[in-house]
Amino acid sequence: MGLTLPVATDNTHPHPAAVPAAPHVRRQDIYDAIVVGTGISGGWAAKELTEKGLNTLVLERGGPVVAGESYQTEHLPPWEAAFRGRGNRKRWAEDYPMQSQAGPFNEYTAHWYVNDRQHPYTMGRGKFLWIRGYHVGGRSIMWGRQSYRWSDLDFEANAKEGVEIDWPIRYADIAPWYDYVEEHAGISGEALGLSQLPDSRFLPPMPQNVVERHVRAAIEQNFPGRTMTIGRSAVLTQNHKGRAACHYCGPCDRGCTPGSYFSSISSTLPAAQATGRMTLRPNSIVHSLIYDEATDRVRGVRVIDRETKEEIEFRGRLVFLCASALASTHILLNTRTPRFPNGLANGSGTLGHYLMDHHFKVGARANFDGYEDRYYFGHRPNGIYVPRFRNLDARSQSDFLRGYGYQGGAGREGWGRGAASAGFGKDLKERLRQPGPWRMSLTAFGEVLPRYDNFCELDATVTDEWGIPALRIHGSLGPNEEAMRIDMAAAAAEMLDAAGGQNIQQYTAPYALGEGIHEMGTARMGRDPRTSVLNGWNQAHEVPNLFVTDGACMTSAACVNPSLTYMALTARAVDYAVDQIRRGALRV
Amino acid sequence: MTPARTSSQSVPSGRKPLDHIDRREALRRVGFLIGGAVSAPTVSALLAGCSGRTSSSGPYAFKVLSPDQAELVATLVDLIIPDTDTPGARSAGAHEFIDKMLADWLPDAERDRFLAGLAGVEARATTAHGMDFIALSEAQQVALLTELDTEAYADAENRPASDPPFFRSLKELTLAGYYTSEIGASQELLWMAWPGRYDSDVPVSDVGRAWA
Numbered sequence: 001m002g003l004t005l006p007v008a009t010d011n012t013h014p015h016p017a018a019v020p021a022a023p024h025v026r027r028q029d030i031y032d033a034i035v036v037g038t039g040i041s042g043g044w045a046a047k048e049l050t051e052k053g054l055n056t057l058v059l060e061r062g063g064p065v066v067a068g069e070s071y072q073t074e075h076l077p078p079w080e081a082a083f084r085g086r087g088n089r090k091r092w093a094e095d096y097p098m099q100s101q102a103g104p105f106n107e108y109t110a111h112w113y114v115n116d117r118q119h120p121y122t123m124g125r126g127k128f129l130w131i132r133g134y135h136v137g138g139r140s141i142m143w144g145r146q147s148y149r150w151s152d153l154d155f156e157a158n159a160k161e162g163v164e165i166d167w168p169i170r171y172a173d174i175a176p177w178y179d180y181v182e183e184h185a186g187i188s189g190e191a192l193g194l195s196q197l198p199d200s201r202f203l204p205p206m207p208q209n210v211v212e213r214h215v216r217a218a219i220e221q222n223f224p225g226r227t228m229t230i231g232r233s234a235v236l237t238q239n240h241k242g243r244a245a246c247h248y249c250g251p252c253d254r255g256c257t258p259g260s261y262f263s264s265i266s267s268t269l270p271a272a273q274a275t276g277r278m279t280l281r282p283n284s285i286v287h288s289l290i291y292d293e294a295t296d297r298v299r300g301v302r303v304i305d306r307e308t309k310e311e312i313e314f315r316g317r318l319v320f321l322c323a324s325a326l327a328s329t330h331i332l333l334n335t336r337t338p339r340f341p342n343g344l345a346n347g348s349g350t351l352g353h354y355l356m357d358h359h360f361k362v363g364a365r366a367n368f369d370g371y372e373d374r375y376y377f378g379h380r381p382n383g384i385y386v387p388r389f390r391n392l393d394a395r396s397q398s399d400f401l402r403g404y405g406y407q408g409g410a411g412r413e414g415w416g417r418g419a420a421s422a423g424f425g426k427d428l429k430e431r432l433r434q435p436g437p438w439r440m441s442l443t444a445f446g447e448v449l450p451r452y453d454n455f456c457e458l459d460a461t462v463t464d465e466w467g468i469p470a471l472r473i474h475g476s477l478g479p480n481e482e483a484m485r486i487d488m489a490a491a492a493a494e495m496l497d498a499a500g501g502q503n504i505q506q507y508t509a510p511y512a513l514g515e516g517i518h519e520m521g522t523a524r525m526g527r528d529p530r531t532s533v534l535n536g537w538n539q540a541h542e543v544p545n546l547f548v549t550d551g552a553c554m555t556s557a558a559c560v561n562p563s564l565t566y567m568a569l570t571a572r573a574v575d576y577a578v579d580q581i582r583r584g585a586l587r588v
Numbered sequence: 589m590t591p592a593r594t595s596s597q598s599v600p601s602g603r604k605p606l607d608h609i610d611r612r613e614a615l616r617r618v619g620f621l622i623g624g625a626v627s628a629p630t631v632s633a634l635l636a637g638c639s640g641r642t643s644s645s646g647p648y649a650f651k652v653l654s655p656d657q658a659e660l661v662a663t664l665v666d667l668i669i670p671d672t673d674t675p676g677a678r679s680a681g682a683h684e685f686i687d688k689m690l691a692d693w694l695p696d697a698e699r700d701r702f703l704a705g706l707a708g709v710e711a712r713a714t715t716a717h718g719m720d721f722i723a724l725s726e727a728q729q730v731a732l733l734t735e736l737d738t739e740a741y742a743d744a745e746n747r748p749a750s751d752p753p754f755f756r757s758l759k760e761l762t763l764a765g766y767y768t769s770e771i772g773a774s775q776e777l778l779w780m781a782w783p784g785r786y787d788s789d790v791p792v793s794d795v796g797r798a799w800a
């Protein structure tokens with residue numbers, strides 16, 4: 001592959017090789033682009049850059065993952081798990097004290113999560129859960145696969161309410177890019193025509209079971225404007241682009257050899273590989289970026305080899321940070337130069353601030369009678385979704401800003417119910433052979449407002465074994481979220497009650513920021529370089545060949561799962577960057 | 589030959605759930621479908637799973653329970669989940685699972701409380717009948733467990749969750765050990781690595797038993 005980008009020849013934009021490497025480090029080839037991270041955003045950046053003809057170096061701080069061979073617990077029956085699915089609790093307490101608090105962490109998935117002792121972070125004000133997976137594919141292997149478009153309700157909210165700064169984009173800017181990524185990724189779901197939750201280009205939806213259909217009908221009848229659809233999920237309901245339809249084994253996050261759910265491993269990295277222009281380098285921890293003060297350009301990255309601890313510099317004309325919200329910001333904070341003493345591209349002082357998540361662990365559950373003879377076949381890796389219904393218009397106003405949606409589902413109770421009441425022997429065994437009562441749960445996921453005092457910074461006192469200072473994270477919910485949580489539990493109970501639910505239990509469990517594993521913000525997009533890090537193209541205002549397209553870019557959080565939006569923003573940013581370079585508007 | 593089977597006889601839609609042989613075929617089809625994306629060693633590894641990929645050799649070596657205690661626990665778990673048309677909890681090794689939980693999983697305080705609970709069962713047997721629990725007739729054993737069961741759930745609301753009655757803890761561990769065993773999950777209940785499809789509404793009789 002020859003050079004695919006025009007090389008600047010004037011003096012203000014020297015060839016990257018003209019920036020000398022420190023004498024003790026190895027020098028590498030010069031790439032057209034460098035992508036940091038291989039999760040959902042990094043995989044998309046790798047695919048788009050290579051497909052547009054750029055020789056691209058893709059860096060991953062963790063080890064390699066090979067489809068199938070690395071999925072050590074795929075289809076593993078419980079009797080072959082050392083602790084029958086309960087996990088090695090004593091080891092978790094030592095090595096995974098934070099990661100093991102995450103909902104998806106269990107005996108079958110623990111190997112995907114980082115060892116907290118090896119990868120420390122610290123906390124200041126409040127408790128923050130930073131849940132991570134360091135390996136090729138990142139959290140795209142363990143993600144929940146729920147995929148929702150944002151709407152103008154979300155993009156306009158900050159401006160309309162006077163909360164922080166306005167988004168520099170609107171739905172119309174991103175809509176074609178949703179189309180584009182959905183076509184490749186494969187999103188199953190049901191079209192509803194709702195303005196607050198625009199439809200994707202859907203593969204056929206998974207069906208709802210009898211109790212979900214019952215509750216849906218009751219919600220639609222009793223609460224005009226509300227509905228309950230099937231989750232919109234990046235799981236294939238039919239064969240799609242060489243990937244097989246779901247076989248309904250259930251626990252996707254152990255890995256899926258047929259590639260039936262979207263991950264970097266099943267989808268984007270193979271596409272990038274197929275171009276012949278991707279160099280994928282695992283075990284490459286990015287320490288910081290190489291910045292050329294004279295030209296306001298990044299010239300590459302400083303990497304520490306995870307295994308050998310060797311320091312290596314890689315040169316590239318374009319850098320895409322896709323390491324995850326906090327990790328990308330971590331790299332920027334750790335890149336300190338005379339011009340940017342508080343972190344690269346941080347002239348605004350907002351880098352690290354406005355950290356968000358989705359707050360949850362609140363809702364209601366109920367039993368439903370009347371369907372004792374009905375059951376389901378197979379394990380649907382998906383639940384229901386109740387789209388946001390609060391604060392859509394004048395009729396749906398509340399005493400808090402923004403809104404929430406519900407995820408959940410109905411199922412029949414299993415053998416675990418046996419210890420909840422008296423009885424033993426043959427009768428108990430016969431009873432537990434049959435499916436138990438139907439139970440429906442609704443768990444709300446709500447928007448967290450951007451706040452300056454939810455932030456991360458470098459911790460001067462703690463470094464990891466690669467010599468990189470740890471992140472210190474400050475985070476908590478504010479009064480708007482607390483008010484929303486009261487409504488989240490009550491509204492769930494009201495809907496279950498209207499549907500005839502029995503034994504209705506509202507619940508509100510303690511939630512720590514980050515626990516939703518939807519961390520967003522800390523390098524937000526905006527129109528004004530004085531109040532934001534990135535412009536409307538995910539491009540650093542102050543460093544034009546630097547793009548950040550993961551969750552760090554988010555200016556507000558909406559209430560829907562964010563990954564689909566990262567995919568669309570990444571593809572859009574790559575298209576813009578390459579177009580700008582080719583037209584000569586962006587000198588690299 | 590019987591007449592054509594009705595829908596109550598098999599899983600719905602006339603489609604058969606994948607048994608192990610079908611699963612092999614399905615996996616081969618997958619390998620073909622996504623041609624080359626799954627390496628031959630991967631397919632072999634997955635197929636190995638069809639016939640059980642690990643086999644623990646030799647008898648289980650108890651780590652916490654003494655031989656007498658192990659025999660007592662084996663007797664208790666089999667009273668809770670006995671042999672019927674499928675093997676019960678003893679055959680499924682639920683007592684071995686409990687020993688492993690005591691040794692490697694439960695906090696020391698909970699382990700000690702469990703062992704004290706076992707001693708309490710023996711004390712009741714001795715007080716009532718002057719014999720070890722395992723020496724009692726099955727009717728006597730059932731009567732004694734009925735007492736424990738009734739007491740355990742009688743004051744359930746007033747008991748702190750941190751201090752569950754022994755019999756409830758025993759029952760929880762027994763059910764966990766049994767229904768996650770190969771016998772409990774795949775013979776007593778329904779466990780499938782590769783259902784192959786999702787039907788959202790089928791008669792219970794078509795599935796036959798609860799999903800494991």
